[in-house]
Amino acid sequence: MSKHEFFFKIATTADEFEQIHRLNYQTFSEEIPQHEKNEEQKLVDPFHAENTYIICIKENEVIGMTAIRDKRPFSLDRKIGPVELSLSFSVNSPCEVRLLSVKKEYRNGRVFLGLAQFLIKYCLKKGYDIAFISGTVRQLKLYGQLGFQPFAQLTGTDEALFQPMYLTKKTFDESIAGRILPPTIPFLPGPVRISEKVMNALSISPISHRSDQYKEKIAKAKDILAKLMNSKYVHIFLGSGTLANDVVAGQLSLEPGRGLILANGEFGSRLVEQANRFGLQFDVLNKDWGQAFTRDEIISNISDTTGWVWAVHSETSSGMLNDLGLLKEISEQHQLKLCLDCISSLGAIDVDLDGVFLATGVSGKAIRALTGLSFVFHQHEVQPSYTLPQYLDLGTYMAKDSIPFSQSSNLLEALLTALEDINRETFEKVVETHSYLKNQLKQFGFTIISEENSSPIILTIEIPSSLSSVVIGDILFNHGYQLHYESDYLQRRNWIQIACIDHYDKADLEKMTHLLNRVITYEQTAKQQSLVTGI
Template sequence: MRENHDYFFKIADRPAEFTQIHELNYHTFSEEIPQHPKNLEKKLIDSFHEENTYIICLKQEEVIGMIAIRAQRPFSLDRKIGPVEESLPFTIQKPCEIRLLAVKIDYRQGRVFLGLVQFLIKYCLKNGYDIALISGTVRQLKLYGQMGFQPFAMLTGAIEASYQPMYLTKETFEASIAGRLLRPPTAFLPGPVSISDEVRAAFDKDPYSHRSAFFKDKMDHVKEQLCRLVDCRYTQVLLGTGTLANDLVAAQLSLETGRGVILTNGEFGSRLVEQAQRAGLDFDVLDKEWGLPFSHEEIAACITDETAWIWAVHSETSTGMLNKLNILKAVAQEHQLKLCLDCISSIGAVDLDLSGVFLATGVSGKALKSYTGLSFVFHHHKVAPSPLLPTYLDLGTYAEKESIPFSQSSNLVEALLTAINSVTQERLAKIAAIHQSIRQKLSKYGFQLITAEENSSPIIVTVPLPKTTPSSTVGELLYCNGYLLHYESEYLRQQNWIQIACIEDYSKEQIEKMAYLFHQAYKSWCQAPKIMVQ
């Protein structure tokens, strides 16, 4: 593993970390900068220690850098120059003071300083601080300036240990060398997805009328490509999200006779149940524990003489489960049932064959990697308009008007057409390889995964955390270290799960570092004392 993978930034919360903080404080501000007297213990406990929050950089278990934050007034700087507001040329609302910026000599090449300041910015924004104040040693004014610190007021301290009052805001950091070097967090999210330059360029074309012959040709081409992608005869393109597409499926099923069976083993299966209830459908539910697969026998056991249709989620992204399409098709064929599928997360991520499927849904975002805003309903049979359905939810109306019954977006259609052309067997294989690599890395660190490998969807990996380790805390710590994982959805918070999506073009190094930092964030919380010392 490369050396920079060993750096981990966090809030200090363990006794061993605080001991090292006091030692680093002494070495920096008693021995290197003679601000405080030396002592035999070689430790310096800051006078504001009980009020400080310490951001630290760890290399393995060694504290190699730190910075302290406190918001309680008066600041140490207030005592040196008077109320800081009187020396600033602008109004401030919620300031904090940062002190004790120190890095061990062997690690002053820049990355540790930069990491501390980047963590500081995210921490301050999260806590609502609009400005951070510091007394910067005159020995490092150039370094402070490169990180966005701006001087104000007069120098303080003795001649041999002079300090310059400085401030840092989000704006000064972003305008600094460090801010310009800062890359956005690496996102392992199921959406929004990154958009390629080619798709952006297609979207940025001048819009044109959805009533023009040119737009109709484009729409026809999009539909042909979508049908080719999933081996289906027809598809209708809707201006709306996947929820709209599934509502159209529910509306169509309301026209069918007989009961249905909805399969649910995750959040999105539960949403199908809710949509079916809202549509007034008559159905039974096969409800399994989240993350467990359906067997042929279990599904068949739910079928009665009244059963006319089955509705299921193909790729259940809430758990990372890929429900077996061959099993669903086999049961539907054996019992002469109409099979409906939510393929919102699987289209563009797996090799999808919708032959024999009555209705299926997809979206332009997620694995297709276009802009969110278009959704699709696939079907093999011709559909006529129904006066029993709301116009916007009538699949037959879309079919009759060739997917242009209402306003459409030429920009979204152009972008989608470009994105579809990038879905190749090589890309599907790469998604599968990234998924496999992430599973292996997480398993190496001892994480348990929700779904077994043989039932896993290549789009995402789901990691359950113990109830004593909040997924939001781990996720936020990873974000402050430059990696975005999926943990903020309500259903994930309720389950205390974290997810890692696999649909972007991640490098081996990014996967390794994400897994390492995930493990460090998890381990850090587990090793923290029950009552955190500040």
């Protein structure tokens, strides 16, 4: 995206609001004689304090806008009465859209379309199920192309007639604008886009988890997973990665001696919490987020009573890839049982679990199946334990070939189908995507967290302190790019993440990074101008 192209955002600065008032005047006082003219050539909407404005920016100029408001009564309520009474269906969470306006020289459809597309994503995220508008009769065809449907009687005067209209997700999806709106591209560590064939597999009629057919399918899935990770055994659990890590904690509670947990990010800290909940005896080696563990640091925290070490392989919270080779080497030298959280790395990069005591993974991230299944890998035989909760007892699963309780054949079908596409080319694609994005972002001058020990699975960007990562993330989302920014641990650090585990076209990567740079550059300039002017 060049600096001459458009982007859309929520208005936040004094200068943007000033331009909104002038555009409002140009449209609804000079062009459409709805309001009186004035010498200031500004028109401040009566509901300005309650409005949220979606604006279109070209360079630093507001060239298009619309306003959204959800406080009743609506402007339209005051003209035709409660809007619900004029509809043949019920609504739950309505909003009103007003002041749709684009400067004359940019009325080629692109700006109107962009405003409508941004609007629909914004409304869906806010939970609105319908948007009302009074559309000028001069642009009824355009409104129809955006998905607005007329209802009730005309309002206004002969010089400025307006048609009450509504927009829902359904009417938008069926409109010209909706049909050409590309789907949102997720740059998330999970969930990722699910392929059509995986969704088709999910919808196959369920079969009994006690049937021979189910047993054959789960045995096949386990065989593929074990070979993928070079593990002798793997068991499949109905639940999330947290469940799988609880299973590991349960096994460690049966081990003699103390443990050592390595924590240099959010998910390492979660291992500490899970170990505490199981009452494990352990020490913790804490590092700043994104900082690598050194050999000397790890060894200095190993005592004569240390029997196991537990770490996260790919620490998603910072984009850090902890050194598996180093962990294996130290564990072997000191006769420690190494346990790994491989939830983010499974299916994304080549992982060899030879020499690893216990490891965990899930179905819903790089595997590209549906969330709902988790895995525990191990190299040794495990006997049932009567001191552990049965659902968390790895030995119970081993004794029952991973089917001690009810299972979902639908999730298993989806998993098997997704596993068909996991191979070395998959790993190479992740690395290629990561390398391309890293180079692009560095060219734009972004600060990348954990750059020296970066996991190819995800990139973490530090947003300038003067800006909000949430605001930046929301803008990208409403443009159709879903970055990872809504987690509390990211918001506390003002970080945004871009995952590399999905299948992306290079053109989409280029558009996304250029838009991200354009938005941040604009927001920084706007902030600086506010400081200079004292507004």
